[in-house]
Amino acid sequence: MTETKKRITIIKPDDCHVHLRDSEILKKVIKYTGKFYKRAVIMPNLDDPITNLSKAISYRDRILNSMHPNYIFQPLMTCYLTHSTIPKELEIGFSKKIFIAAKLYPSYSTTNSKEGVKNINFITHILECMEKIGMPLLIHGEETDQNIDIYDREAVFIENTLEPLRKKFPKLKIVLEHITTKESVEYVKKHNSKYLSATITPHHLILNRNHMFSKGIQPYLYCLPILKKNFHQQVLREAIASGDKHFFLGSDTAPHLHKNKINFFGHAGIFNAPSSLLCYVTIFEKMNALKHLQSFCSENGPKFYNIPVNQETITLVKKPYKILKKISIGKDMIIPFLAGKTLNWSLET
Ligand code: NCD
Ligand code: ZN
Numbered sequence: 001m002t003e004t005k006k007r008i009t010i011i012k013p014d015d016c017h018v019h020l021r022d023s024e025i026l027k028k029v030i031k032y033t034g035k036f037y038k039r040a041v042i043m044p045n046l047d048d049p050i051t052n053l054s055k056a057i058s059y060r061d062r063i064l065n066s067m068h069p070n071y072i073f074q075p076l077m078t079c080y081l082t083h084s085t086i087p088k089e090l091e092i093g094f095s096k097k098i099f100i101a102a103k104l105y106p107s108y109s110t111t112n113s114k115e116g117v118k119n120i121n122f123i124t125h126i127l128e129c130m131e132k133i134g135m136p137l138l139i140h141g142e143e144t145d146q147n148i149d150i151y152d153r154e155a156v157f158i159e160n161t162l163e164p165l166r167k168k169f170p171k172l173k174i175v176l177e178h179i180t181t182k183e184s185v186e187y188v189k190k191h192n193s194k195y196l197s198a199t200i201t202p203h204h205l206i207l208n209r210n211h212m213f214s215k216g217i218q219p220y221l222y223c224l225p226i227l228k229k230n231f232h233q234q235v236l237r238e239a240i241a242s243g244d245k246h247f248f249l250g251s252d253t254a255p256h257l258h259k260n261k262i263n264f265f266g267h268a269g270i271f272n273a274p275s276s277l278l279c280y281v282t283i284f285e286k287m288n289a290l291k292h293l294q295s296f297c298s299e300n301g302p303k304f305y306n307i308p309v310n311q312e313t314i315t316l317v318k319k320p321y322k323i324l325k326k327i328s329i330g331k332d333m334i335i336p337f338l339a340g341k342t343l344n345w346s347l348e349t
Contacts, residue, residue, distance in 0.1 A: 005290060005318070007348070012312040013277060013297035014039040016305075017138075017177055017199050017250030019111075019269065020063060020075075022046055027066045028327050029255050029334065032273035034071030036347065038310045041138070041250070044080035044103055045112040051080045053093045060098070076100040076305075078138060082115050083122045087129035094135045100305060101136040101175070102126075106144045106157075110224045111254070111268060113140070120161060127165075131172040136305065138175045141184070142225055151209075154225050155183040162187070171195060175304070178252045180204050180225045182235040188246050189239070197304045199250025200236055202279035203270050203337060208233040219261050220335060223254065224268040240296055241289035248300035251276035257332045272337035275323050278345045279338075281316050285345075314347065321346035 018033055018040040020026050033040050042063065044050035050059055056077040063075045079090060079102040093099035104123075105116030117123055130137055141162060142153040166174065176184060176198040188198045203223060208230040212221045221227060239247050253276060254269030261267060272279065277297070284293045302309045325340045326333040 005285075007315060007317050008281065008290060008293065009313050009315045010294040011298035012038040012310040012314050013249055014041075014076075014301050014310065015251050015253070015273075015276065016041045016175070016248055016301040017043065017201075017252045018273070019043045019045070019252070019254040021255060022059070022062065024329055025255055025257075025334070026062065028329055029253075029271065029273060030063065030066050030073075031068045031071065033253065034067050034073040036273075036277040036314070038072070038312060039074040039076055039307075041076045041100060041305075042078060044078045045105060045110070047112060049080040049082075049112060049115055050077070051082055051085065051115070053079075053089055053098060056093065056098055076307075078103045080105065080115070081117055081123060081126060083117065085123070085126050087126050090126065090135060091129060091133055094133055099135070100307075101138050102130060103138045103140070105140050106142065106161075109140050109142050109144050111256075120165065124168075127169050127172060131169045134173060134306075136173040136175060138177055140224075141176050141179070150226055151228060154179070154181050158183055158187050166191075166196070173304070175199060175250075177250060178204065178225060180228045180236070181232045185235050185239045189244060192246070197246045197248060197300070199252070199301075200240060200247055201250065201252045201270075202272055202276045202283070203227070203252075204233065205236055205240070205283045206279055219266045220337075221270065222261075222266055222268050223252070223270045226268075237283060237287055240284065241287035241292065243289070243292035243295060245295065245300050245303070247296060248304065249280065249297045250301075255334045257329060258326075258335060259332055261335070270337050271334055274336045275321075275338055275343060278316070278321055278343045278347075281345045282343055316345050317348045318344055319346045320344060 015037040105113035107116040253273040255271035256267040
């Protein structure tokens with residue numbers, strides 16, 4: 001693959017970090033993930049979180065029943081960790097290949113995280129079990145102490161929580177989700193471990209915190225971890241362009257109703273499923289790194305999760321693609337990332 005390519009064929013990608021929600025929203029948003037991705041790691045932070053096996057099985061059924069029949073799609077379920085998670089249940093779910101991983105949300109770190117983990121020491125027995133069975137731990141890596149500056153919460157988490165955690169559980173497989181800072185990139189690179197990887201979102205590659213405050217405040221660009229300085233954005237771009245196998249695709253597509261984005265307390269999250277893959281290819285091209293597109297999108301994630309890479313391929317072509325302006329949900333709507341804008345890449349049909 002060369003940088004002057006007008007057409008690129010890669011193994012069909014997997015999105016290793018997706019919020020599909022439930023009910024009407026699930027039905028409306030899922031096809032955008034199914035169009036571009038064969039599999040997705042499904043985040044468990046529903047209003048009623050997916051905290052056990054039976055909830056995961058019925059949520060997986062609702063997902064499969066909501067998918068458009070044209071798409072062959074496999075949801076990879078995760079378990080929301082709480083202080084009362086039962087290790088045996090994780091073990092059964094993991095061995096039956098219902099759970100691919102468990103998600104650690106520090107309590108009050110992000111959307112629907114209040115039932116999450118207040119003190120990581122309270123889940124030692126759960127992490128011991130996960131380390132023993134080789135079950136990956138997915139981490140929302142931000143400190144929740146309100147005295148820590150919001151722009152520093154990820155870096156402080158690495159120092160105060162992640163580093164001690166990895167010392168205690170050196171063979172626990174960890175994905176540091178949606179990393180946004182130089183500190184995270186350096187931490188992952190430095191350790192160069194088969195037990196540690198990180199996902200990177202399209203919006204943290206395309207934007208920095210200035211974009212949130214241009215022409216007024218832009219609530220649709222509010223997500224967690226919050227957009228950082230341009231300097232960190234550049235480090236993330238260099239991380240993917242380096243072809244380092246520890247980084248892979250996790251879009252963190254996170255739909256919210258308009259009434260909840262534009263509110264006294266606006267919800268955090270960016271719905272990027274209609275364009276995420278096209279955003280990634282745009283950035284890889286900009287970085288002269290198209291040769292690493294396939295490993296980031298389709299190989300590094302499956303290798304970490306110990307699942308086979310997909311057999312299908314997809315082809316992306318250099319052709320303008322206009323992103324839809326909105327999705328109607330009853331009387332409300334969801335507005336996608338880059339709504340109404342045109343990208344230079346599209347999916348070959
Ligand atoms: C996500 C959501 O809305 O569920 N929001 C976000 O800003 N990324 C949760 C998360 O991944 O933090
Ligand atoms: Zn997320």
